[in-house]
Amino acid sequence: MSEGRGTIARIDLAALRANLEAVRLMAPGREAIAVVKADGYGHGGPTVARALAEAGAEGLAVLTVDEARPLREAGVATPILILAGVHDAAEAAEAVALEATPVVHHDGGLAHVARAAGAAGRSCPVHVEIDTGMRRMGVAPDGAVALVQKVAEAGEVELAGCFTHLAKADEADLGHAREQLGLFGRLLSEIRGLGIEPGQVHAAASAGVLAWSDLADAAPETHAIRPGIFLYGSNPVGHADLPLAPVMSFETRVVHVRRVETGDTAGYGGFWSAPGPGRLATLAAGYADGVPRCLGEPGRPPAYVAIGNRRFPVSGRVSMDYLTVSLGDDANDVSIGDTAVIFGATPSGDTLSVDRLADAAGTLGYELLVRVGGRVPRVVVG
Numbered sequence: 001m002s003e004g005r006g007t008i009a010r011i012d013l014a015a016l017r018a019n020l021e022a023v024r025l026m027a028p029g030r031e032a033i034a035v036v037k038a039d040g041y042g043h044g045g046p047t048v049a050r051a052l053a054e055a056g057a058e059g060l061a062v063l064t065v066d067e068a069r070p071l072r073e074a075g076v077a078t079p080i081l082i083l084a085g086v087h088d089a090a091e092a093a094e095a096v097a098l099e100a101t102p103v104v105h106h107d108g109g110l111a112h113v114a115r116a117a118g119a120a121g122r123s124c125p126v127h128v129e130i131d132t133g134m135r136r137m138g139v140a141p142d143g144a145v146a147l148v149q150k151v152a153e154a155g156e157v158e159l160a161g162c163f164t165h166l167a168k169a170d171e172a173d174l175g176h177a178r179e180q181l182g183l184f185g186r187l188l189s190e191i192r193g194l195g196i197e198p199g200q201v202h203a204a205a206s207a208g209v210l211a212w213s214d215l216a217d218a219a220p221e222t223h224a225i226r227p228g229i230f231l232y233g234s235n236p237v238g239h240a241d242l243p244l245a246p247v248m249s250f251e252t253r254v255v256h257v258r259r260v261e262t263g264d265t266a267g268y269g270g271f272w273s274a275p276g277p278g279r280l281a282t283l284a285a286g287y288a289d290g291v292p293r294c295l296g297e298p299g300r301p302p303a304y305v306a307i308g309n310r311r312f313p314v315s316g317r318v319s320m321d322y323l324t325v326s327l328g329d330d331a332n333d334v335s336i337g338d339t340a341v342i343f344g345a346t347p348s349g350d351t352l353s354v355d356r357l358a359d360a361a362g363t364l365g366y367e368l369l370v371r372v373g374g375r376v377p378r379v380v381v382g
Contacts, residue, residue, distance in 0.1 A: 005284045006253035006337075009372050010344065011043050014382030015233060015245035017055040022243050023227040027204065027212045033059035033081060035205070035228035037067055042290075042370040043232060043248055044378045046074035052231070053078040061226060065091045068100045081127060084137070085109040092116035101125045101160060105137050110151060117156035125160035126151060127199070130187055132180040134167040141183060145190045152196045161200035162188065163226075169215070170207035170237045177211065178218040185220035206230040207237055234354050234365035246351055249344025250290070250372055254307065254336055256282035257327070266324050267316025271298055278329040281307070283340050286321040290372035291342060292361035293318045303360035306341040307334050309348035343368065 024032060034057040035041075040048035049060050049071045061081040062068050068080045080100040086092040092112035095102045097120070104110045104126045117124035128148050131138035139147045151159045164184045168176040184203060191198050202224040204212055209225045229236065233246040260266070260274040274280075283305065287293040295303040296314035304311040305325050312334075315326040327334050339347065343354040354365040361368070 005255075006251070006339070007285045007289055007376055008251050008379045009042075009376050010249040010251060011047065011378050011380045012245070012247050012249070012345070012382045013047075013051045013380060015345075016043075016048060016051055016231060016247045016382075019231050019233055019244050019247065020052060020055050020057060020227070023206070023209055023225070023230050026209045027225045030202075030222060031058035031200070031224040033057070033061050033202065033224050033226045034231060035061045035226055036071070037061065037063040037083065037228075038370045039067075041229065041232050041366070042372050044380070046070050046076070047378070047380055048231075048247075049076045049078070050074060059224070061228075065094045065098070065100070068098050069094070072098050072100075083129075086112050086116075088112060089116065093119070096120045096122065096124050101127060103137075104128050104147070104151060105139060107147065107150070110147070110154065110157065114154045114156045123156060123158045125158045127161035127163055128159070130162060130164050130184060132164045132183045132187075133176065134165045134180075136165070138164065141187060144187050145194070148191050148196060148198065149194060159196065159199050161202065161224075162191070162198040163200075163202040165205065166203060166208045169204070169211050174211055174214055177208065177215055181215060181218045181220065185218075188220045200224055202226055210237055210240055210242070229366055232369060234369060236355055236358075236364050236366065246344040246354065248354075248369060248372070249346075250285075250342040250354075250376075251344070252283045252285040252289075252340050252342065254281045254334060254338045254340055255284045255322075257334060257336060258282075265316075267296075268319060269317055272296065272316040272326075274326070276329060279327040279332075279334070280315065280324050281312070281327055281334055281340075283323050283325065283342075284321070285342060285376075286319050286323055288320045288373055289376050290368065291318050291323055292357075292363070292368070294361055295323070295357075300362075301360045303357055304352065306346040306348070306352050307338055309346075311352070 034052040039045045059079045082102045085103045093116045129138035130144045233244045303314045312325040
């Protein structure tokens with residue numbers, strides 16, 4: 001940690017493990033493919049992957065071969081699903097060498113994997129993603145059975161799983177999710193009708209896991225879930241209260257305190273002005289560290305930072321390296337060097353929700369977690 005700035009992301013592995021267990025209880029009997037893409041949602045990919053594997057996650061999921069490599073280098077032996085698949089011969093060769101499991105979305109990806117596996121003299125497991133309504137990745141429904149059949153007939157490739165991704169599982173109305181699952185089930189029946197076993201079947205990411213008790217009757221037999229954001233303690237599903245703990249606490253320090261008088265402005269643009277005599281605190285974190293620049297702008301919902309056992313509003317535009325908060329006129333106990341929590345667990349034992357801060361910024365907790373910058377050291381506890 002830089003003692004000069006004191007800006008850190010504290011990573012609580014005990015909270016991560018507890019969240020995994022909480023998520024498992026939402027879909028009992030299913031294996032957990034823990035999603036650790038985007039450097040473990042900003043928490044440190046190898047660190048969280050090791051912790052989740054040690055806690056019993058049956059699989060891990062990353063986006064690319066480049067994200068799988070550091071996990072293997074860190075000694076993680078758990079199966080790794082490469083969600084984006086492979087795009088060329090080099091990626092396919094590395095996926096085979098890493099003993100990872102690429103996702104196949106189309107004939108081209110299958111060909112790359114088959115050639116790489118053949119050259120290595122081994123079989124490579126793959127999962128096939130079937131697009132049932134997300135329309136992002138995966139083979140379209142009218143080509144799904146044919147692609148799965150090609151995978152099953154390719155001697156160098158093993159069909160290890162089939163899955164889909166739900167587009168609206170975070171909504172109160174689950175009609176679209178049920179339609180997707182119905183289509184997925186019909187396609188799996190066609191696949192089985194050809195004498196092909198689809199392998200590990202999965203459909204539910206975090207939001208789908210939350211809704212699983214309402215979706216299970218519409219779903220085909222599933223073997224696994226793919227929890228992502230819930231593992232890290234963020235809950236963007238506004239209609240649900242979940243027993244999740246924040247894994248990342250984004251902390252900084254008070255580096256300046258000053259008096260302001262009525263009408264004094266602060267920050268670029270000077271749009272914030274003091275409503276009366278009081279004090280401002282400057283904190284050593286800005287948008288280069290991942291704090292949204294828009295916090296505190298006119299028209300935005302208020303955003304708060306915790307210092308000690310109190311919360312203070314962001315006041316004035318966030319700059320690259322600093323942000324300011326209004327202490328009002330009665331906060332004489334706030335001093336230079338005090339710890340300030342931007343989101344996460346606070347010194348008083350409660351939580352400053354990353355999702356609330358995201359609401360104030362007009363985005364999602366996902367984005368705030370992954371945008372915490374590289375110059376912010378990760379300090380692992382638990």
